[in-house]
Amino acid sequence: MKLQRRRHPDDKYTDEARIRVVERYKTSDLSGDEWRFSYVVELSRKGVVYAKAVCGNTPEYAAVLLSQGLILGLAELETLDAWETLPFEKIPDEGYCCQPGCPEKSTRKYAMQKEWSDGCWFSKDLDVESSGVLYREFCDKHGQRGDCGLDDTNSNYTCIEGNDWNNAPADPSKISESIGPLVQRKRSHQV
Numbered sequence: 001m002k003l004q005r006r007r008h009p010d011d012k013y014t015d016e017a018r019i020r021v022v023e024r025y026k027t028s029d030l031s032g033d034e035w036r037f038s039y040v041v042e043l044s045r046k047g048v049v050y051a052k053a054v055c056g057n058t059p060e061y062a063a064v065l066l067s068q069g070l071i072l073g074l075a076e077l078e079t080l081d082a083w084e085t086l087p088f089e090k091i092p093d094e095g096y097c098c099q100p101g102c103p104e105k106s107t108r109k110y111a112m113q114k115e116w117s118d119g120c121w122f123s124k125d126l127d128v129e130s131s132g133v134l135y136r137e138f139c140d141k142h143g144q145r146g147d148c149g150l151d152d153t154n155s156n157y158t159c160i161e162g163n164d165w166n167n168a169p170a171d172p173s174k175i176s177e178s179i180g181p182l183v184q185r186k187r188s189h190q191v
Contacts, residue, residue, distance in 0.1 A: 002132030006112060008098045009151055015101045016044040017070055019062045022054075041065045046092035047103035050074065053082045099142040106137035108162030116151035135160065 023037045039055040039062035051069055055062040065082060074091075077083045097104045112134040136157070138145075143163065145154045 003109075004132045004134050005094055006098075006115075006134045006136055007093075008100055008136065011098065011100045013045060013074075014043050014070060015046060015103070016042075017066055018042055018044075019055075019059070019066055041069060043069045046096050048086070048090075048092050050086045050091045051077050052084045055082075095137070097139040097142055098136040099138060102139060102142055104139035104141065106162075107140050108143050108164070109135050109137045109160050110145075110157035110164075111135050111160045112151075113156050113158065116156075133160070137161075 019039055019041050021037050022040050023035060025033065026036045027033045036057075038057055039059055041053045041055060041062050042049045043051040051074065053062075053065045053069070055065055068080075069077060069083070072080075074085060074088060078085050092103070095106060096102070097106050115134060136152075140163075145152055145157065147153055147155065150156065
């Protein structure tokens with residue numbers, strides 16, 4: 001049986017993007033000693049920095065490079081002089097939890113029953129003979145997928161390796177009520 005991994009629909013590849021200050025103490029008999037610093041932009045996936053750009057001491061340039069790193073793909077970043085990148089095969093993906101932002105190794109694989117289109121309410125049945133079994137993998141913490149969505153929901157998965165979602169209760173510290181609408185509009189009769 002051929003298995004084909006599907007990334008989570010909300011996985012935007014970069015789990016963390018940050019600008020940090022790197023300091024060093026410069027010594028020189030000619031010009032004297034002083035602290036120097038530069039800004040470094042880092043893009044990470046599953047806890048591994050896969051692209052890095054050193055920006056000197058200009059925070060505005062760091063912000064531009066951060067935006068560039070989030071907009072362009074890895075193939076484009078590899079061609080730019082400002083960026084150091086890891087080879088694609090060294091960036092964690094297979095064998096890691098499909099929950100966006102989670103750096104843990106997976107402990108269970110779920111076969112998808114249907115493939116739902118992005119942003120639409122229709123699906124297609126999967127032809128296992130031609131495309132293989134589409135699957136996602138999760139760690140113990142994220143094994144419970146819930147019952148709210150269409151694509152990433154307990155009812156769309158069958159466990160093919162490890163424990164099923166019944167044996168993966170959601171972490172109580174992460175459970176919260178829906179926050180509701182962020183902005184409430186006033187109706188014309190309330191103004």
